[in-house]
Amino acid sequence: MFCILVAKCVLVFSKGLGWYTVNSAYGDTIIMPCRLDVPQNLMFGKWKYENPDGSPVFIAFRSSTKKNVQYDDVPEYKDRLSLSENYTLSITNARISDEKRFVCMLVTEDDVFEAPTVVKVFKQPSKPEIVSKAPFLETEQLRQLGDCISKDSYPYGNITWYRNGRELQHREGVVNISFNKQMDPATQLYTMTSSLEYKATKADIQMPFTCSVAYYGPSGQNTVYSEQAVFDIYYPTEQVTIQVLPPKTAIKEGDNITLKCLGNGNPPPAEFLFYLPGHPEGIRSSNAYTLTDVRRNATGDYKCSLIDKRSMIASTAITVHYLDLSLNPSGEVTKQVGDALPVSCTVSSSRNASVVWMKDNTRLRSSPSFSSLRYQDAGNYVCETALQEVEGLKKRESLTLVVEGKPQIKMTKKTDPSGLSKTITCHVEGFPKPAIQWTITGTGSVINQ
Structure with a gap:
């Protein structure tokens, strides 16, 4: 009801439209059209908002004749209002406190028309972040995994936890999820925190955990996700x-x-x-x-x-592999021609070992055996053995055989075909090397040495 003083005071009832809602993002400019047809006999237009108790607070006035605009002294709207010629009201730097029921009023001499507008302000929350992360999770132990926090939201949003992209549901003793919201009295923005307690298994190794916050904006519901978090999983030794x-x-x-x-x-x-x-x-x-x-x-x-x-x-x-070799006799051995000389090379090892005999750097086909020594049996003998499977495991022993004997002389004669001369050859075999000399029988004279 609005009272207009013309020639007399007349009470008239306002006429208007149903409620209309304007959605605005936090910090943007709120634009509210008047939504009324401007009557020809319009005197002026006004905007007001209503307190929770229903009392009006007038904030803007525009005359239809003088074309001037006046803004009421309302501190929270100082320097934020703009009223256009078609009575559209703009409010810059939208705040949560701007969520009110505003009313556009067009006044004629005999009537008042009203069009209410409800303002809704939305603030997108910050990207959620997993904080207070556990240094590790332990199988079969319910541990605090971390907190998902998202700040500066209006209205407050809902937080959801995910494991490997699948939503986690509360399960007593396995998945415990708690939620808390706090409003900043100065900004009226909300901070949401969700804590997750989780009992891990070995299947959680390298599994990513994320969280999201679902919130309402001017265009509807939206969701924003956190970065992935992977946790070290502790589990006992099984083998x-x-x-x-x-x-x-x-x-x-x-x-x-x-x-x-x-x-x-x-x-x-x-x-x-x-x-x-x-x-x-x-x-x-x-x-x-x-x-x-x-x-x-x-x-x-x-x-x-x-x-x-x-x-x-x-x-x-x-198995610690070993290889023993015993050669009997060994070292330098001097024997007489015709003597017998038994030779044994005995091997003791952790595995079957190969045995090789060498004489004067030449491989022998079989082990040496001397029943009657000859001068040509003299030489340097080596018995070698090795374990082929074990690198570096080989042994060798050597025998230097010296064969001695009295010189044995053998003479041969050969007559020249002409009959004029003879050749006498003297073959001497013995060790040490014998000295040879020639004498003429009956004279004792030496003719060659």
């Missing part, structure tokens, strides 16, 4: 394995052996118990244990286990 370095097929006496124990948990165990032949109680060590200068008596079963769960154990058999 223990043991490794031997160098490879156990090539270990020989004098080598160093490193036993390496591995657990398939995350993080892997840092310490183990190592069980060596003769040490059933176990030796506590890091995941590597080294034995130096091993001997053949180190051959046996080696094991390792978890410290706190000795039943989880792994074992391996290690």
